[in-house]
Amino acid sequence: MSERTTERKWWQQAVVYQIYPRSFQDSNGDGIGDIPGIISRLDYLRELGIDAIWLSPVYRSPQDDNGYDISDYQDIDPMFGSLADMEELIAEAKKRGIRIIMDLVLNHTSDEHRWFQEAKKSKDNPYHDYYVWRDGVEGELPNDMEAAFGGPAWEWVPELKQYYFHQFSVKQPDLNWENEKVRREIYDMILWWMDKGVGGFRLDVIDQIAKEPDQRITANGPRLHEFIQEMSRETFQKGDLITVGEAWGADPERAKLYSNPDGSEFSMVFQFEHIGLDQQEGKSKWDLAPLRLVDLKKALAKWQEELHGCGWNSLFWNNHDLPRIVSRWGNDKEYRVQSAKMLAMILHGMQGTPYIYQGEELGMTNVRFPDISHYRDIETLHLYEERVEAGYDEADVMTSIYAKSRDNARTPMQWDGSANAGFTAGEPWIEVNENYRQINAETEMADPDSVFRFYQKLIALRKEYPVIVDGKFTLLFPEDEQIFAYTRSSKDSQLLVLANFSGKEASCSLPEMWAEGQVLACNYEKENSAGEGEWKRGHLRPYEAVMVLCQK
Structure with missing residues (x-):
């Protein structure tokens, strides 16, 4: 190779694999994936060739939103294992050349977090101002803002005669980033994890931390980049990390700030412009519309062209919130293998850091459970209840759920053709996709022309040919x-x-x-x-x- 690569950051040549721990591998038969299960599958990931694992939250949590409601940032939820297990995962991954990227949820905590429990005690409590409160009268909301999971974004606390603000579940009160003490607590926690040896962080809905609810501002608040730059100075810049901000409201100009090559904010950004192209304009993701390829090409090309040389993009089709790409924009029946490979090639040939969501490398598909009782996702259940009550045809509601439910991504990883796809010896927390006997890791690793082997090849090509990176x-x-x-x-x-x-x-x-x-x-x-x-x-x-x- 004659092209210069000396100035490149390690993460610009890397490929990241996202694990949703609850659904990856269960080690103890309780039906829930765990950290020892992940450790047992590290050699599989080494063979695939990935460089880092993005781990969806494993912190202590009541699991109202599958771990994105954190009650203790510095402990592991018992369902996933222990802090010692987490330290072992970091060490064992490092032996295989794999870094662990933690998922940081800094916009909100669980209402069971110690800070919020203190905050509710009185307006004078030192922790009260860690959250966003407004005085009021019961039944008279501060404004008409709605939460992302349905219902108002304000919850009444009668003993305080105040409302607290929550952009998501009522059990996920928003943190007040205007409070310098909140920010300091967060930075100290990040440094603690850095000392544990983690290789980076994915920042959940980070563009919403600078909210101003009185102005109905949630994303891209006026102090957003000030807060992020302060956090980066105090934490990320003290190590050689990969950091990625989830920013649903990002445009290329904002992304250039997030991913400025000077390292003042993050390594890269998750932007979602292409993700909304198969829904009706001005409506929700559940209001389906066919994808126009011309629109997809235009959206992806814009980000490729505008960030070249002045920012860095994350490349993804799937994550824990999105349906399986081969079912969404490919053909998961007669052309499943070909279309899964085609989609992989388009993505992995672009500039940016590719992310593979667990099972994507197998061409795993969406699931069609027989009725709503089989679904587990809070967003899906709210959608079903709201639309059926509003008079929507139930069959149409289920069609939307089959296409877009987050549970499509959360069915257990399909390891082999044994009971429960080799995921658990017990009863899985959510049912396995019934096609696991045909689509599983054991079968694909034995087939040189499988989707798995194709992903393996694409990962190797990125490391071999600088033109793919630069x-x-x-x-x-x-x-x-x-x-x-x-x-x-x-x-x-x-x-x-x-x-x-x-x-x-x-x-x-x-x-x-x-x-x-x-x-x-x-x-x-x-x-x-x-x-x-x-x-x-x-x-x-x-x-x-x-x-x-x-x-x-």
């Missing part, structure tokens, strides 16, 4: 309704990613140079193993995708 992005065929194609260009190399984003044959016109290029990956592997194929003449089979390298 190259400038150029979108091709922007108005084509089937073809998703782009190039990445650097001083020494040019890379082409060419994909048919549809279940029908497609065609396009390619420069002749690509026919002479080196085929790095293709998803019709057996037919294209020698680099042959109709793609050279611009003809693509359903969901066909190829990655080609040309040296300048």
Whole structure:
């Protein structure tokens, strides 16, 4: 390799794997995944080739929102194990070259957190101002703001004659970041985890910490970047960490602040512009609409182009809040393997740090439980109740749930064809997807042409070819309704990613140079193993995708 890589940050070449601990691997038969279970699967992740694990919250929690309601930031919830287990996970992962990224929820705590328990005792309590309160009269809300999970964003506390503010569940009171003591407590906690050896942090809904509820401002409040820069100075900049902010309200200009190469805020940002493209304009994610490929290409290209050289993006299709991508935008039936690989190639060929959500590397699919009683997600259950009460047709409500429920991502990891997919010897907290006998890690690791092996190859290519990390992005065929194609260009190399984003044959016109290029990956592997194929003449089979390298 002749291209310079000396100034690159380690996380710019890294691939991150997200684990939702409750659903990954159960070690003790209680039906809930745990930290010892994760430790037992580290060799699987090493074989995949990932560099870091983003761990969804394992802190002590009442589990009202599956761990995103934290009652103690410096302890592990017994359902997941102990603090000693967590220390062992950090150490065992490090032996395998894998860093642990903790999920930090700093916008709110659980109402069972010691701070809030104290805050409720009196207005004079030292912890009272750790949260956001407003005087009032019972039944007369401070304003009409609604919580993300439904209902008002204000909850009455009769003994104080005050309302507290909560952007999410009523059991998740918002922290008051205007209070310097709150910020200091948070920074000390972060430094404590850094001393434990964690490799980074993912900051949950971080763009909402600077809220001003009287002005109805939740995201992107006026002091947001001031708070983040202070936190970075006091904590992150004291170590070689990967930090990523979840920012639903980010645009490219804000993202340049979040991911400024000077390290003043975060390493990178999670932005979600592409995630809302399959819903009706101006409505919620549950109001479904077909994806227009032209819109998807435009959104992704914008972020590739505008952050190049001045920011850093996170690349993802899936996470614990999103449906399975092969069911969402691929074809999870007759073309499951091809479309899963196609989607992987499009994402992993771009600039940014790719994130793989557990089971994505297997092509795991959405689940269709027979009725609402099988679902566990608080958001899904609220949606069902609200819409049925409002007179929506139940079948239509379930169609939305099948498409967008967060439980699609939370069914247990499918390890093998044994009972409960090898996830647990007990009764799983949520049912396993019934297709686990066909789709599981054991089967895929034995198949050289599996989705797993394809992800493994893409991860290795990112480490081998600097153009994938550094190259400038150029979108091709922007108005084509089937073809998703782009190039990445650097001083020494040019890379082409060419994909048919549809279940029908497609065609396009390619420069002749690509026919002479080196085929790095293709998803019709057996037919294209020698680099042959109709793609050279611009003809693509359903969901066909190829990655080609040309040296300048």
